[in-house]
Amino acid sequence: MISSLTAGSVRDDAPAPARIEIRKARMSDIPALLDLINGYASRGVMLPRTELEISESIRDFSVALADGRFAGCGALHFYSPTVGEVRSLAVAERAKTRGVGRQLVETLVSEATGYSLDAVFAFTYVPDFFRKAGFEEVERGALPLKAWKDCLRCPKFQSCDEVAVMRVIQPDHWHAVPHKWGQSTHPDEGREAIVFPIILKQ
Numbered sequence: 676m677i678s679s680l681t682a683g684s685v686r687d688d689a690p691a692p693a694r695i696e697i698r699k700a701r702m703s704d705i706p707a708l709l710d711l712i713n714g715y716a717s718r719g720v721m722l723p724r725t726e727l728e729i730s731e732s733i734r735d736f737s738v739a740l741a742d743g744r745f746a747g748c749g750a751l752h753f754y755s756p757t758v759g760e761v762r763s764l765a766v767a768e769r770a771k772t773r774g775v776g777r778q779l780v781e782t783l784v785s786e787a788t789g790y791s792l793d794a795v796f797a798f799t800y801v802p803d804f805f806r807k808a809g810f811e812e813v814e815r816g817a818l819p820l821k822a823w824k825d826c827l828r829c830p831k832f833q834s835c836d837e838v839a840v841m842r843v844i845q846p847d848h849w850h851a852v853p854h855k856w857g858q859s860t861h862p863d864e865g866r867e868a869i870v871f872p873i874i875l876k877q
Contacts, residue, residue: 747779776804796842815839
């Protein structure tokens with residue numbers, strides 16, 4: 676799924692001084708969110724969003740203001756009681772190199788921690804950016820719920836070139852268990868279920 680950043684949409688390697696405020700999005704932010712996200716979508720690096728889609732998911736979004744002006748956005752989308760996705764992460768052209776993307780990611784991870792999520796993941800063209808934020812690369816196929824829920828609508832579904840990254844928030848709860856998509860890893864379950872290959876420890 677085209678859901679995150681390209682190298683051109685965020686460059687936090689040399690942040691310039693700025694007064695950056697991160698807050699939850701408001702309905703009045705919808706025009707700015709649409710302009711930013713659909714601007715990148717027109718270049719084929721994000722999925723386009725409609726006003727209705729943004730309205731329905733407005734509580735997922737946080738926005739960044741640099742020196743009081745709209746500078747970027749990001750969303751925390753829930754996929755299960757323990758896993759969420761950092762998505763729709765974008766920084767305005769004039770705000771690049773000012774640390775906006777990094778602060779948005781940290782805010783979303785902090786929000787995930789507040790909701791007691793065990794991990795968050797993202798799909799990206801700039802894994803180095805996320806590695807600096809504590810994420811590690813994982814196999815795309817390790818996130819089946821993501822593929823079925825959103826990736827089917829992506830024009831690159833059959834030839835995805837994004838990198839899947841994950842940040843484990845509560846290490847004591849998680850460990851990697853390779854298994855087939857749809858096969859339950861819980862020994863007390865007699866039926867198959869779609870689960871994440873990174874599962875809650877028993």
